[in-house]
Amino acid sequence: MSTVLLIFCILSAITLSTAFLTIFSKQPIHSAIYLVLCFFSVAGHYLLFNAQFLAVVHIIVYSGAIMILFLFTVMLMNLNKEDEVHKPRVTRLAAGIIFILTSLVLLAIFIQTKPIVGPYDDTGVDYQSIKVLGQVLLNEYMVPFEFASILLLVAMIGAVLLSKREKTEKN
Amino acid sequence: MESAIIIEKSIFIFTIFAITMLAAMYSTWAERKVAAWLQDRIGPNRAGPLGLLQPLADGMKLFSKEEFLPNTPNKFLFVVGPAISMSVALMTSAVIPWGDKLVIGGHEVILQATDIDVSILYVFGVLSVGVYGIMIGGWASNNKFSLMSAMRASSQMISYEVAMGLSLIALLMMSGTLSLKEISEQQAGMNWNVFYQPLGFIIFLVCSFAETNRTPFDLAECEAELIGGYHTEYSSMRMGFYLFAEYASMFISSTILSVLYFGGYNYPGMGWAIEHWGVNAGNLIGVAVLFIKICAFIFFFMWVRWTIPRFRYDQLMRLGWQGLIPLAIANIVITGLVMVRHELAAALGF
Known part of the structure; x- marks a missing residue:
């Protein structure tokens, strides 16, 4: 081994x-x-x-x-x-079904993916290095990358808003 | 060949481990001496000349004390807490370049345990895991005061980690690499990063004080309010581990500060020394220079401890979130503008 x-x-x-x-x-x-x-x-x-x-x-x-x-x-x-809150049977059943469906989807993904190790090895570029990773992210996947950053920004603003103290009205 | 590398690296790692431990041990002695000096006292002078054997005596004392386990349902986590703190404090030294290289019998020995591509991120990863030692220990003590000070310490560490990371981004924009070795090499001569990134350096310095839980940020152990902090329930060597981890991480922080901002093992005239005195001598002087820088930073840590009073908790949080983080972001923007100034001027038509 x-x-x-x-x-x-x-x-x-x-x-x-x-x-x-x-x-x-x-x-x-x-x-x-x-x-x-x-x-x-x-x-x-x-x-x-x-x-x-x-x-x-x-x-x-x-x-x-x-x-x-x-x-x-x-x-x-x-x-x-x-x-501990008692969980009704429906919730447990739903959780089970969701688990099975998710694993089916994951299995399908694993079966469908084509391993692309071969061509990457041939290029001789170290795809683990940050330089290559950054270039790939900002060249090929620019749009999804920016969308992800906007999503994070929105989440951050939301968290700040939630944590802000609400103004109490003065009598 | 493989086994030769393993043996070489093992010897090197053991040496680094021993040096870190020794430095942490003698930091406790130096802390007392510096405190005494600043307060016009003599300090430890009973054990050995100048009290130099005092750390050994302290260690003996801690080992021989009774190990007390509080009435807690989580005995295992109680023991694990200090172990995490200690190992995390020692792990960071793996990626630090202590020197350039030595040539022993025609074989090059690189004075770094491992040069990974992402060494700065590795340091941050280890730092962020360090919170667990405090949190788990404080929680497993089954004591409200321990839990409260563990909360304080960990929320402080988390808050200042953010500012620390942001202050480093400006430096990384300039260097274009995450490898500590390459960052050291870029600072050859007197091209120290502190001259290019003064604001970033100050933010990083303040954050490293907070990360090591040193005064003025040692709220976790403010004696008057929270007894002994998160290690209230700890005794004997388990408490020793927590205290020791603080000194070890102070040593490592000083090392990272010197490597990132003060040129690491570089010194003026290094090229000349290597040319005239040989590779080994030139690089050994570099290692010595790095240690001098580290000692200067450790002294600075102690100096601040005995000069500045402790912050209040809300002041600490305000400084972190409303002071340092906006400053760090401004620093990133300024650095970016300076880096593209030629393109910017061309685009504006100057």
């Missing part, structure tokens, strides 16, 4: 087990921490593809920012088992 395959197996085991533990652990904080571990192992998968930029950005954005805010909320809410 080659080293890469061995590392892949270990990483996959960690990813899957932490993902399941995220769902099944009783304490919300433990769920959040398992999710952080899961994100780290996903970053490890990116590193196996030699996608350093993606791996580091994944850690910064997901583990470093989003999950910390998650932990903040969970810690402050002090969730206990008794506070």
Whole structure:
């Protein structure tokens, strides 16, 4: 067994087990921490593809920012088992159906995609380097890139608006 | 060949690890000496000459103290907290270029553990993970005061990370690379980035104070309000780890400041020294110069600690979000305008 395959197996085991533990652990904080571990192992998968930029950005954005805010909320809410809202059967059923549909879509995507490793290897350009990545993003994918940035800007303005104190009327 | 590289890198990593630990240890001693000097006292002078054995005595004391576990349902997380802080503080040193290269027996040894393409982003990734040590430790202590100061510390770190990243963007626009090695090489001679990015440097400096939880930003441990901060419930070496991690990250911050803005291992006349005294001597002087710069920054950290009083929490947040972030964005815009000034002038018809 080659080293890469061995590392892949270990990483996959960690990813899957932490993902399941995220769902099944009783304490919300433990769920959040398992999710952080899961994100780290996903970053490890990116590193196996030699996608350093993606791996580091994944850690910064997901583990470093989003999950910390998650932990903040969970810690402050002090969730206990008794506070858990009872979920009606319809919701559970709907969740199951949505899960199955999503996995079908993902499977279809995986089957349909054509791996383009060959031609990329032939060009001899290092597609993992940030220089190439930036050029591709700003040349070929300019429009979606700008749309994504506008979306983020709108979300940011919305967050600022929400957090602003509403003016109380003076009597 | 493969194993030779692994052995070489392992030796190098162990050396860096030892140096970081030693620097952190003697920072605690230096902190007391500097404090004493600024307050017209003598400072530690009992253990060894000039109190030089004081850090060893402190370490012995911390190791031999009773390990106290508070009544918490999360014993495992309680133990993990300081471990995360410590390992995160040590991880950053992997991408720092400590020197150019040495030639030993016709074999080139590069004085950097690894030169990845995205080393600055790696530093930021590690920094952003550092919050977990504080948060998990503070939460697992099962103590309201610990939790509150963990919240304070982590929200402070998150807020200042934003300004830190923005202040770096202007620097990256100029250098055009994310590799710390290339940034060091670009600053050869006296082309230090601090002369081109003074505003960015000041923002970065303030943010590194906040990131290392040092005064004037050490709200996490303001004794009068929150007892001992997030490590209230910790004792013996677990608390030692938290304190030690602070000093280790101070050392690393000083290193990153010197590499990014003060030329790293470059010194005036480096080319001449390499030509006349040989590659090894010239580059070893470079390593020494880098360490002198680091020591100067560590001294600056301590100087500020014993000079400036602590901020209030709302002042801290206002400084971060309403002061530093707009300044950093203005810095990016100014840098961009200066970079395209010729094209701009041509377009306007001058």
